[in-house]
Amino acid sequence: MDSSSFLPVLVSFRLLLAFIPLHSISGLQHDHQLSSPLTSYARLKEGLWLYGHDIDPYAGGIFRHSPLFLSIFSTVLPPLPIVWALSDIVGAWALLRIWRARQRVGKGSSGRDGLVAAVSLLNPYLFLPSLALSTSTFENTAVLLALMFASEGKPSGALLALAFSTHLSISTFLLLLPVLMLLVTSPVSQLASPQEFRGDLRTACKYAGQFAMYWLVLFGAASVMIGGEWGWLRETWGASLTLPDLTPNPGLWWYFFTEMFDHFRPFFLMVFSVHLAIYVLPICIKFQHDALYASFLLVGILGSFKAYLTLADPGLFLSMFVLFPEVYPYLRHPIVTTLVHIHAALLLPLFHALWVTEGRGNANFYFAASLVMGAAGGMGMVDACFAGLRIAFGDVAEGERDKWAVVQE
Amino acid sequence: MAKTIVTSALVLSLFVVSATPTKLSEGYHEDLAIRPLTDGKVITAFTFTTLLGGASPRDPRDSETSAQHYTFFPLTLGQILREYAVTELHLSLNAGKWNYDGWGYPDHPSVGTGAELWAWMADGGPLSVDERWIGLRNALAGLFCASIGSLDDRRTSSPASAFPLSSIPVHHDSIPYALRYATLPSEHVCTENLTPFLKLLPCKSRAGLARLLDPQHVFDADWHGLGVHVRSTEPGVELRLTVQAVLDPVRRSGGRRRDWSFLSLFNRRIDVPCPVANSSTVHLVVPAVRGYALSPEPVSSNDTVSVYSPTSHVPLDVAMSWPEEFTFNYPLPPPAPQTPLSIKRTLYGSSQTRGVLSVSLSNNGHVPITVGYLETLPALVTLWMHTLKVVVEGTPRVDLMSDIIYHPPLLLANGHHGPSTLQATLTIPPKRTLGLTLDLGKTFLRYTEHPPDAMRGWDLPPAVLFPVPVPIRSQGGRSIPERMYTPTLLLDLPTPDFSMPYNVIILSCTLITLIFGSIFNLLTRKWMVVKLED
Numbered sequence: 001m002d003s004s005s006f007l008p009v010l011v012s013f014r015l016l017l018a019f020i021p022l023h024s025i026s027g028l029q030h031d032h033q034l035s036s037p038l039t040s041y042a043r044l045k046e047g048l049w050l051y052g053h054d055i056d057p058y059a060g061g062i063f064r065h066s067p068l069f070l071s072i073f074s075t076v077l078p079p080l081p082i083v084w085a086l087s088d089i090v091g092a093w094a095l096l097r098i099w100r101a102r103q104r105v106g107k108g109s110s111g112r113d114g115l116v117a118a119v120s121l122l123n124p125y126l127f128l129p130s131l132a133l134s135t136s137t138f139e140n141t142a143v144l145l146a147l148m149f150a151s152e153g154k155p156s157g158a159l160l161a162l163a164f165s166t167h168l169s170i171s172t173f174l175l176l177l178p179v180l181m182l183l184v185t186s187p188v189s190q191l192a193s194p195q196e197f198r199g200d201l202r203t204a205c206k207y208a209g210q211f212a213m214y215w216l217v218l219f220g221a222a223s224v225m226i227g228g229e230w231g232w233l234r235e236t237w238g239a240s241l242t243l244p245d246l247t248p249n250p251g252l253w254w255y256f257f258t259e260m261f262d263h264f265r266p267f268f269l270m271v272f273s274v275h276l277a278i279y280v281l282p283i284c285i286k287f288q289h290d291a292l293y294a295s296f297l298l299v300g301i302l303g304s305f306k307a308y309l310t311l312a313d314p315g316l317f318l319s320m321f322v323l324f325p326e327v328y329p330y331l332r333h334p335i336v337t338t339l340v341h342i343h344a345a346l347l348l349p350l351f352h353a354l355w356v357t358e359g360r361g362n363a364n365f366y367f368a369a370s371l372v373m374g375a376a377g378g379m380g381m382v383d384a385c386f387a388g389l390r391i392a393f394g395d396v397a398e399g400e401r402d403k404w405a406v407v408q409e
Numbered sequence: 410m411a412k413t414i415v416t417s418a419l420v421l422s423l424f425v426v427s428a429t430p431t432k433l434s435e436g437y438h439e440d441l442a443i444r445p446l447t448d449g450k451v452i453t454a455f456t457f458t459t460l461l462g463g464a465s466p467r468d469p470r471d472s473e474t475s476a477q478h479y480t481f482f483p484l485t486l487g488q489i490l491r492e493y494a495v496t497e498l499h500l501s502l503n504a505g506k507w508n509y510d511g512w513g514y515p516d517h518p519s520v521g522t523g524a525e526l527w528a529w530m531a532d533g534g535p536l537s538v539d540e541r542w543i544g545l546r547n548a549l550a551g552l553f554c555a556s557i558g559s560l561d562d563r564r565t566s567s568p569a570s571a572f573p574l575s576s577i578p579v580h581h582d583s584i585p586y587a588l589r590y591a592t593l594p595s596e597h598v599c600t601e602n603l604t605p606f607l608k609l610l611p612c613k614s615r616a617g618l619a620r621l622l623d624p625q626h627v628f629d630a631d632w633h634g635l636g637v638h639v640r641s642t643e644p645g646v647e648l649r650l651t652v653q654a655v656l657d658p659v660r661r662s663g664g665r666r667r668d669w670s671f672l673s674l675f676n677r678r679i680d681v682p683c684p685v686a687n688s689s690t691v692h693l694v695v696p697a698v699r700g701y702a703l704s705p706e707p708v709s710s711n712d713t714v715s716v717y718s719p720t721s722h723v724p725l726d727v728a729m730s731w732p733e734e735f736t737f738n739y740p741l742p743p744p745a746p747q748t749p750l751s752i753k754r755t756l757y758g759s760s761q762t763r764g765v766l767s768v769s770l771s772n773n774g775h776v777p778i779t780v781g782y783l784e785t786l787p788a789l790v791t792l793w794m795h796t797l798k799v800v801v802e803g804t805p806r807v808d809l810m811s812d813i814i815y816h817p818p819l820l821l822a823n824g825h826h827g828p829s830t831l832q833a834t835l836t837i838p839p840k841r842t843l844g845l846t847l848d849l850g851k852t853f854l855r856y857t858e859h860p861p862d863a864m865r866g867w868d869l870p871p872a873v874l875f876p877v878p879v880p881i882r883s884q885g886g887r888s889i890p891e892r893m894y895t896p897t898l899l900l901d902l903p904t905p906d907f908s909m910p911y912n913v914i915i916l917s918c919t920l921i922t923l924i925f926g927s928i929f930n931l932l933t934r935k936w937m938v939v940k941l942e943d
Contacts, residue, residue, distance in 0.1 A: 030763060042793060042850075049795035050817065060817030061826060062791055234820075246853040256917045259856050259910040275921065279928070286932045304924070356761040356903050363905045367913065371920055378924035385931045393936060403941055408934040 125315025617683025
């Protein structure tokens with residue numbers, strides 16, 4: 001069945017939701033699961049108000065969005081829900097093009113277009129933050145666009161999109177290496193037949209230089225935009241490194257650093273930041289034959305261990321699972337992972353409401369729910385990693401199933 | 410012969426040297442204003458004024474330390490003022506909520522709850538204004554046994570329109586003056602503060618009007634407050650020490666009678682007059698309705714005020730009684746508001762993450778009132794300025810608010826955030842209520858930033874309504890005669906679990922390590938195909 005006929009239905013459904021002024025939807029804007037201090041819509045509006053009244057938005061820890069958002073939303077686009085709906089649709093279209101590039105379909109449509117688009121548009125982890133007007137939608141779209149251009153072999157587009165996404169969220173730097181690898185190799189699945197990295201290193205270095213140039217241009221544009229002050233560096237990118245705002249979120253950082261004594265804070269901030277960075281090289285080396293899978297795993301790392309986590313980050317990881325149907329038979333515990341994710345997704349808003357709205361629970365309840373979320377993300381990551389490696393060994397022949405086993409020592 | 414000449418020259422030079430400092434003429438005046446109200450309460454306001462004629466605040470660039478010799482002016486306070494080169498100082502320690510509707514304007518306008526300290530200092534010299542502010546706070550904290558030292562940069566702002574300089578600038582070349590203002594609404598005032606306060610008076614509490622200040626009765630009042638005000642005026646430096654108290658004889662008598670006397674209010678009489686006071690008076694604002702009896706006979710009286718003088722009539726025990734009244738009945742309907750502007754400030758919302766600050770100003774008069782509104786809130790709350798709304802009877806009226814000045818909470822050098830300051834000019838139409846609403850976000854503090862009684866919450870300082878020049882377009886409008894303070898608010902912040910630091914660290918680290926270990930095992934271990942034994 002050709003599911004690409006569902007595409008117009010999905011697109012129109014998403015656009016329709018942008019125009020319905022449901023009160024329950026506007027109540028989502030303040031939910032701490034769906035937006036963090038780095039992505040919240042209320043802070044975006046506040047920053048635009050301050051900017052419009054000639055007050056430095058980065059003076060007081062209120063506005064933590066990138067100056068690029070400030071410039072776009074104060075001049076070109078008004079911050080309306082339709083912009084988020086369009087960004088969602090562009091992200092789904094990018095995922096679709098990555099899928100087609102991986103399946104070597106070219107200009108035609110594969111049989112599963114509608115499914116891929118539905119996984120992106122209807123995934124509640126991506127859909128609800130988009131309704132809550134969290135700017136993580138734009139960050140995810142930028143990442144998907146970077147991967148899309150890289151899969152189709154268009155270096156300028158990929159590097160520009162990656163530079164944008166790094167500007168919007170500094171932790172996306174982790175994806176630089178896999179995107180460079182993807183540009184010099186092919187997105188087609190090589191998981192079942194791993195081989196050495198055959199890409200051209202010199203071209204990759206050239207692309208790295210191009211990325212640095214795009215990044216510096218955007219950096220200069222942001223500095224010019226904000227009037228030559230450097231407070232925005234401390235407030236936007238510095239926030240991921242120093243964690244000044246301890247608003248609860250589904251991640252693992254906030255309660256850890258709430259309860260931390262000041263003496264140990266800098267050390268553990270360094271540990272948590274380095275922890276994110278140490279996954280890049282091992283994953284890229286081990287999956288050098290399939291750079292798209294390496295970027296998928298790094299998106300999963302970010303989706304569990306980022307500083308200001310929202311549900312949109314594991315949401316991107318779960319949506320990208322749809323690109324790799326070849327690993328499904330080798331996943332060891334997909335049902336358990338799904339159930340733990342559902343468990344976490346139900347507990348997080350419940351315990352948050354019990355703690356801050358009703359005053360009946362306390363912070364430990366929400367912390368426990370965030371640990372469950374971390375466990376769910378970790379289980380998905382570990383399973384994807386195992387399956388991506390296990391697929392290379394193939395299945396044991398029919399008659400010999402109970403005589404041989406593929407293990408790691 | 411030469412020795413006597415040298416000795417006499419030395420003695421003469423000593424005379425010359427000692428005669429060089431200008432002779433300061435000092436005056437001391439005491440006053441007690443009593444105002445009984447229709448609901449039975451009695452407002453008492455003690456004012457002790459010491460004038461140091463011919464003196465002026467120290468120029469901060471001037472580092473000469475001349476000896477200070479005072480007769481009536483307190484040396485401890487004089488040393489503090491001179492050390493930090495303070496031109497104007499206002500400290501008030503109050504407890505209770507001043508009810509403007511029922512009690513009218515106070516005799517001394519600084520009636521905000523808690524500790525409020527503001528000082529104008531000339532900017533110059535080796536120390537910066539902020540360094541002198543820190544020293545001033547700590548010195549006053551030591552002098553008055555109050556935690557004024559905790560009015561640090563997280564609570565200090567500089568709202569010059571609301572607290573203008575009322576001293577005359579005395580330094581010859583015009584150096585700029587800077588204001589530092591800070592409040593601590595959770596500060597209490599008690600005997601510990603009254604005792605050093607009374608030590609600043611020439612007669613202490615042994616003679617004069619200060620005899621009446623019995624701590625047990627003053628601090629039992631519905632509202633009580635101490636004030637220290639130093640200004641530089643034309644004749645010299647003026648120190649005004651004030652004690653205000655709203656006492657309730659009806660409550661003390663069990664709800665029956667509103668008769669009062671010094672003995673019933675303060676358990677004391679003025680038995681010894683202060684011999685060094687230039688003037689010592691007791692003003693009694695008599696009620697408009699007759700039916701009361703006053704004893705003893707006043708020195709002078711007219712329709713509104715009766716004056717007593719403790720120097721002539723000793724021991725003095727002013728007593729007012731209502732002999733015709735069998736039992737006191739609270740006047741119904743309740744009397745009309747005593748001030749043209751009624752103010753109310755509330756914090757709505759039951760969530761611990763967000764709230765709505767709602768200020769409602771009611772104009773009881775017939776002409777529009779234009780006031781300045783100042784809100785200094787610590788960085789515990791985030792003001793969402795884009796949600797600021799002004800509503801009169803359900804319709805939004807953006808035109809009634811002008812000159813909005815907003816300072817977001819600045820990140821200071823020591824990592825703290827300063828307070829958010831919001832200042833606006835509001836015009837309230839006659840016989841209408843203006844409602845101002847603003848969304849607030851509440852911050853999540855670190856473990857170490859919570860106070861020991863974290864579940865109580867934090868006090869938010871009162872908002873200040875101050876007089877502003879009336880704009881021309883407001884026909885016949887006026888402003889309020891003096892500053893008004895709204896009540897303080899209690900802010901409920903979410904708290905972490907204080908017993909959990911170790912547990913949180915080990916649980917989070919365990920989870921991260923499990924995932925890290927699993928992934929690295931997968932990536933680094935060798936794969937093998939193993940034959941299973943039967």
